[in-house]
Amino acid sequence: MTVLSNGNAESYVKTPKIKFTKLFINGEFVDSVSGKTFETIDPRTEEVIARIAEGDKEDVDLAVKAAREAFDHGPWPRLPGCERRRIMLKFADLIDENIEELAALDTIDGGKLYNLGKIIDIPSAAETIRYYAGAADKIHGATLKMSRDLQAYTLHEPVGVVGHIIPWNFPSQMFVMKVGPALAAGCTMLVKPAEQTPLSALYYAYLAKLAGIPDGVLNVITGYGSTAGAAISSHMDIDKVSFTGSTEVGRLVMQAAAASNLKPVSLELGGKSPFIIFDDVDVDKVADLALQGSFYNKGEICVAGSRVFVQEGIYDKFLNKLEEKVKRWVVGDPFNPKVHQGPQVNKQQYDKILSYIEHGKKGGATLLSGGNPGGEKGYYIEPTIFTDVTDDMTIAKEEIFGPVMSVLKFKTVEEVIKRANATKYGLAAGIMTNDLNTANTVSRSIRAGVIWINCYFAFDKDLPYGGYKMSGFERDMGLEALNKYLQVKSVATPIHNSPWL
Amino acid sequence: MAARRISSLLSRSLPLLPRRGQKSYLGREFYQYSTAAAFEEPIKPPVNVEYNQLLINGQFVDAASGKTFPTLDPRTGEIITHVAEGDVEDINRAVAAARKAFDEGPWPKMTAYERTKIILRFADLVEKHNDEIAALETWDNGKLYEQSAEIEVPMFVRLFRYYAGWADKIHGLTIPADGAYHVQTLHEPIGVAGQIIPWNFPLLMLAWKVGPALASGNTVVLKTAEQTPLSALIVAKLFHEAGLPPGVLNIVSGFGPTAGAALCSHMDVDKLAFTGSTETGKVVLELSAKSNLKPVTLELGGKSPFIVCEDADVDQAVELAHFALFFNQGQCCCAGSRTFVHEKVYDEFLEKAKARALKRSVGDPFKPGMEQGPQIDAEQFEKILKYIRSGTEGGATLETGGDRLGMKGYYIQPTVFSDVKDDMLIAKDEIFGPVQTVLKFKDLDEVIRRANASRFGLAAGVFTHNLDTANTLMRALKVGTVWINCFDTFDATIPFGGYKMSGQGREKGEYSLKNYLQVKAVVAPVKNPAWL
Helix, strand or coil, X not given: CEECCCCCCCCCXXXXXXXXXXXXXXXXXXXCCCCCEEEEEECXXXXXXXXXXXXXXXXXXXXXXXXXXXXXXXXXXXXXXXXXXXXXXXXXXXXXXCHHHHHHHHHHHHCCCHHHHHHHHHHHHHHHHHHHHHHCCCCCCCECCCCCCEEEEXXXXXCCEEEEECCCCCHHHHHHHHHHXXXXXXXXXXXXXXXXXXXXXXXXXXXXXXXXXXXXXXXXXXXCHHHHHHHHHCCCCCCXXXXXXXHHHHHHHHHHHHHCCCCCEEEECCCCCEEEECCCCCHXXXXXXXXXXXXXXXXXXXXXCCEEEEEHHHHHHHHHHHHHHHCCCEECCCCCCCCCECCCCCHHHHHHHHHHHHHXXXXXXXXXXXXXXXXXXXCCECCEEEECCCCCCHHXXXXXXXXXXXXXXXXXXXXXXXXXXXXXXXXEEEEECCCHHHHHHHHHHCCCCEEEECCCCCCCCCCCECCCHHHEECCECCCHHHHCCEEEEEEEEECCCCCCC | CCCCCCHHHHCCXXXXXXXXXXXXXXXXXXXXXXXXXXXXXXXXXXXXXXXXXXXXXXXXECCCCCCEEEXXXXXXXEEEEEEXXXXXXXXXXXXXXXXXXXXXXXXXXXXXXXXXXXXXXXXXXXXXXXXXXXXXXXHHHCCCHHHHHHHHHHHHHHHHHHHHHHHCCCCCCEECCCCCEEEEEEEXXXXXXXXXXXXXXXXXXXXXXXXHHHXXXXXXXXXXXXXXXXXXXXXXXXXXXXXXXXXXXXXXXXXHHHHHHHHHCCCCCCEEEXXXXXXXXXXXXXXXXXXXXXXXXXXXXXXXXXXXXXXXXXXXXXHHHHHHHHHXXXXXXXXXXXXXXXXXXXXHHHHHHHHHHHHCCECCCCCCCCCXXXXXXXXXXXXXXXXXXXXXXXXXXXXXXXXXXXXXXXXXXXXXXXCCCCCCHHHHCCCCCCEEXXXXXXXXXXXXXXXXXXXXXXXXXXXXXXXXXXXXXXXXXXXXXXXXXXXXXXXXXXXXXXXXXXXXXXXXXXXXXXXXXXXXXXXXXXXXXXXX
């Protein structure tokens, strides 16, 4: 591991001027009702980037009113799907035209790698919008096979006003992953971005308006979970809440929905995903993939392959490879193109990760690499690898959400299936083997929403993902995601003398 | 011009109907049909013909034989330009290019999303050239310029955008089997598709066929109708500008018995799709059977019933029935060419239908406000006039029309026959011209029986506000499309195709993708599965 300079963006990229700092309600940028603001911090320097309007219950009420009006009386749900598509395609083109600025916003706000933002996060945000644009005119119901003289069919109708609450680890991708299918379905919505990363969401709102998305259809309320987020979850006039974040907060969202109007909720929560390596693999290649699986995006990714199960035949060899490779994993300013890992998003996460690292050290795991903060300023942490981890250790059970890998040894297929499934989570799993039978057996046996065989983080627009167990329910991405934003209405009427039934 | 929403076509049938005392659906003043075409000089089309060669492997080339054929302006019968005449050798070249583009790529090997992007770029380019392409279409075909520019080219764009959205959403299934097997289906592009399209909607027919074929990763050899070769060449040129790799879409102009037959019997073509007459459809199917048994999609003729029930608002029914038959000079395979009218409203309907036909404005399709241009060519023109004579001789009552209009070009008077019987030729054959035949019926069972007593089964119109009647008719009619209180409601998403001798397979909508995909089942045992 190499630690480069941190906290100095000037030498690499000119940070963008912050254009949007207010709430976006009914097509306008407005101050919060209370007039309050909060600071958004650059995790590289711990300095304030901008003061952002702090939305609370009153602001959520205003946004819901606008979204309600836009849904109940506005054009959006009444446009043919192909017209919604036309506008969404324009939105996608506008995202493509502003890639560098959007990528820079996510970098200063979230500490994310600027280069990856430019080539992955932001272009794929445009692609996602384009994908769902193409789906807007392909929302099919069915005509049904009735058991008596009835003609029946289903209508898939937009669910109404949607509240999206999104996290800070992928501000752009989370935004489009929620907004894309909901727009395609004909819903109106408000988005509450994480208070750590409000900047790009406001920018997307501006682009959506430029593209022609009618006022009130897409509102953005920046603010905190316990205030604005809670107001969304418990609002009586919101028809659906879609949340991505921690399992603890997911539970609060669901409770608030239950206590208010029983709005359906979809949750995409935490994970402690197994990354399972069998004896037959190319150790060199798999070590690279395992590093990515744990350290990509500073380990701030819900599907991180944070439990690396290695079969005993290659265990030592694999550790040697990891040790060798992690030395070339560069931590530093995320604007620097040579850097693999930027700072953690904020002080709270940083402290939490360091405390997990202490747990690991005290709990008896062997520290193979890292284990320390990565510099004097900013929230940098060294990529940390623990070996000889056992299933009962805290670092093997809890989601750390940081650059901390736990390596565990196993003997047999049956054993690793059992251990991989012994978690409250079930988000993703990696299976590294070229043995077809092992791959097929393990992929059916792991109780998780995504299985990557000989790959990891293989996300795609068309690939649904989401969790089993306490990793949540319902799916984001793919055509599956549309279902979250659609009601199914069955229509039946008698028929007489039909020549067939 | 292109600004009018394409979606308007979806709703054109009812909202565009004139209320009592209002003007016709184009909202312009009426012309008595006997004057417009006869005395005026044809308007010079605002476009030049730039492309008249074959498009093979991304290049415009002459026919191997060096031969050309003239394409004619139906307003005058005069030559617009000479076009390269493709034959066996050109088909061979085009298939070889398509084969290479399929077998070696990059088209089927690139990501679906890249195909999506190229198709979207193509749609943007066509949108930019809307008026120019529309003018070419009208010049070559004789259809109204307003129809080309405001409906058909925008609809063409809409179709391609629709299929662009399918490219990255083509899903197979994972399948439960009886036993410990992991089963999945892969939906693979079928290969080289040979497509033959007619002259009545040259651009839209191209979009119906090329859109799903290319979105799903196939390569194409398309033969256009010899009457209307021009618009396909300019759009194919734009497709290449949008980034389509060479060999993926090849356009061969030429005749059915030569180029068309060569395509149908080619051993290296994996799939055929044909739209045209039932007679030719039979030949296409035979040639496929005699060569390599390639699967065939056929979209053929029709003699579609348009049923006006006793509860109908007669004025609305008259307007819709008129549109259903006369739209596009009656040159629609799905034209509502058997107008069944309930006896209770028959007399009123007939009187008003006749009046409506008399008011139809016929003339130069480039002239704003026209409702009807010339028929496509001399052959069709003569054929239609022959059917009209057979109607008169066979005992039907000629209410209006019945003759050519003017002395030049292929204009025909909007014609209405009453007292038509089911066994008359004009009630049985597809006329493909502006000839409405009105038949009387008494009850629902009778009209169902008579409407189904046809070798065709393409479409039907049902005009009623009675829910039971609508539900009964929609299930009883043996046709591929039932339009209830609307007609010719086309959209990219709505499948279209025929029962009986109106064809096989469906185009448009998700259904059309099936025409261009192979289904491969992949089966492997699973050891100790956690569930089955």
